[in-house]
Structure formats: structure tokens, C-alpha cells
Amino acid sequence: MPLSYFLGLSAIMFTIGVLGVxxxxxxxxxxxxxxxxxxxxxxxxxTYASYYQVLTxxxxxxxxxxxxxxxxxxxxxxxxxxxxxxxxxxxxxxSSLKG
Amino acid sequence: xxxxxxxxxVFLGIVAIGSALGMLINRNAIYxxxxxxxxxxxxxxxxxxxxxxxxxxxxxxxxAGAIMVLFLFVITLLGAEKLxxxxxxxxxxxxxxxxALVFLVELALFYFVRNQTTGPIPFLSAEFGSPKNIGxxxxxxxxxxxxxxxxxxxxxTVGAIMLTKPDRKVPVNLPQQQD
Numbered sequence: 001m002p003l004s005y006f007l008g009l010s011a012i013m014f015t016i017g018v019l020g021v022x023x024x025x026x027x028x029x030x031x032x033x034x035x036x037x038x039x040x041x042x043x044x045x046x047t048y049a050s051y052y053q054v055l056t057x058x059x060x061x062x063x064x065x066x067x068x069x070x071x072x073x074x075x076x077x078x079x080x081x082x083x084x085x086x087x088x089x090x091x092x093x094x095s096s097l098k099g
Numbered sequence: 100x101x102x103x104x105x106x107x108x109v110f111l112g113i114v115a116i117g118s119a120l121g122m123l124i125n126r127n128a129i130y131x132x133x134x135x136x137x138x139x140x141x142x143x144x145x146x147x148x149x150x151x152x153x154x155x156x157x158x159x160x161x162x163a164g165a166i167m168v169l170f171l172f173v174i175t176l177l178g179a180e181k182l183x184x185x186x187x188x189x190x191x192x193x194x195x196x197x198x199a200l201v202f203l204v205e206l207a208l209f210y211f212v213r214n215q216t217t218g219p220i221p222f223l224s225a226e227f228g229s230p231k232n233i234g235x236x237x238x239x240x241x242x243x244x245x246x247x248x249x250x251x252x253x254x255x256t257v258g259a260i261m262l263t264k265p266d267r268k269v270p271v272n273l274p275q276q277q278d
Contacts, residue, residue, distance in 0.1 A: 012119075015203055019121065026128055065158070073255050
């Protein structure tokens with residue numbers, strides 16, 4: 001399969017992720033859209049790793065996965081903490097610095 | 100490329116984009132999470148086709164297994180499947196779709212205007228993305244980033260525990276005012 005198939009698929013998935021971040025109001029769905037964008041970037045990394053036959057791309061995908069896991073753990077903990085004070089995870093209501 | 104290969108890739112592409120759109124459109128957060136799991140599994144199959152079996156299985160275990168279960172757990176814990184449907188900012192949706200279209204047009208322009216030709220992806224040996232090779236590269240050339248990632252995971256764990264800890268009553272030891 002040509003390289004452009006993977007690149008196009010990744011671009012479309014990234015755009016859907018951006019749309020999710022802009023459009024949705026549920027903070028958890030916004031996090032999921034972030035994961036989708038991470039995934040699109042990972043697909044490009046793996047594609048070029050096999051295109052140039054260099055293993056570095058796959059190593060970076062591994063690191064990105066680890067950092068994404070850390071980010072999700074902290075982000076979901078923040079969601080739980082915000083839900084305790086505001087009783088909602090609507091992103092439009094998280095507009096004040098003080099709970 | 101034989102016809103069966105083309106059918107395989109087109110099918111995977113349709114499933115990946117369709118499940119991503121399903122995640123975007125579905126109003127229920129639990130269904131959105133399940134669509135995202137389907138998307139991750141599809142991308143893992145693409146990783147396998149690209150000669151990265153280790154990354155594909157890590158994707159299944161870490162993303163579809165761990166991260167999405169955490170998401171589902173938090174969604175059900177908070178009871179936040181649905182939000183009341185109103186739009187606080189007028190025209191918000193139209194502007195967002197317009198920006199996404201601009202982004203897609205940029206990508207298409209880049210694809211057609213770039214002065215570079217790319218060939219097909221070369222045939223890889225079975226040893227290329229094997230766990231052994233990845234381990235050798237990760238623990239020799241990328242040892243320092245590996246350690247840094249370990250510290251990031253540790254600090255994220257500690258941070259998550261600190262953030263979700265129920266706040267203790269602060270003992271108030273104000274000096275009593277004497278008359």
C-alpha cells in the first residue's frame with residue numbers, strides 16, 4: 001500500500017480529534033479526542049519507521065504511549081477533583097480559577 | 100497489490116474513520132469510549148501490517164486495555180454519560196467545522212503541491228519490529244529517555260493519588276481570644 005494511504009488516514013483521524021476538542025463540551029470526551037490525536041501521530045511514526053527502515057519511530061511510539069498513560073491518569077484525577085466541587089464536567093463551567 | 104490486500108486496507112480505513120466519527124458524534128460518553136476502543140484495535144491491526152507487532156500488542160494492552168478501562172471507570176463513577184443539550188456559544192459548531200475544513204484543505208494542498216515523490220513501503224524482514232530488536236535499541240541508545248519516562252510515570256501516579264485524596268479537615272488551632 002502506498003505511503004499516502006497511511007498519511008491520509010492519520011490526517012483524517014487527527015482532524016476528527018481536533019473537531020472533538022473544539023465541538024464537544026463533555027470534558028471526558030475531549031480527553032478521548034486527545035487520545036485519538038495521539039493515535040494519529042503514532043500511526044505516522046510507525047509508518048515512517050517502516051518506510052525508512054529505522055526503528056527509532058517505534059521507540060518513540062512506545063514513549064508517547066507511556067506519557068499518554070501518565071497524562072490520562074493525572075487528567076482523570078483532575079476531572080474527579082473538579083466534579084467534587086462543581087458537580088459537573090461541562091467544560092463551559094470550568095471558566096473560573098477558584099472552585 | 101492483489102485485490103484482497105486493497106480490500107483489507109480499504110475496510111480497515113473505513114472502520115477506523117467510521118469509529119472515530121462515531122466517537123465524535125455520539126452523545127453518550129460510554130458509547131464514545133467503546134467506539135474509541137474499536138478505533139484503537141483497528142489501528143493496532145494497521146501496526147501489524149506495517150511490521151510493528153510489539154507496538155501493536157502494546158497498543159492493545161495499554162490503550163484498549165488500560166487507558167480506556169480507566170475512562171469507562173471514571174465515566175460510570177461520575178455518572179457523566181450525558182450533558183444537557185444546549186449550546187452556550189452561538190455558531191460555535193459552524194465555526195469549528197469551518198476550521199476543520201480549513202485544516203483538511205491545508206493538508207490536501209500540501210499533498211498535491213509538495214515536490215517530493217514517495218515510493219511504496221519496502222518489504223520488511225520479520226525481525227524488524229520484533230521485541231528483541233526494540234529492546235536492544237531501547238536499552239542502549241534510548242536508555243536515558245526510558246528512565247525519564249519511568250520518572251514521569253511515577254510522578255503521575257503520585258499526582259493522581261494526591262489529587263483524588265479526600266481533603267482532610269484542617270485542624271484549626273487559632274489562639275483563643277482572652278478577655
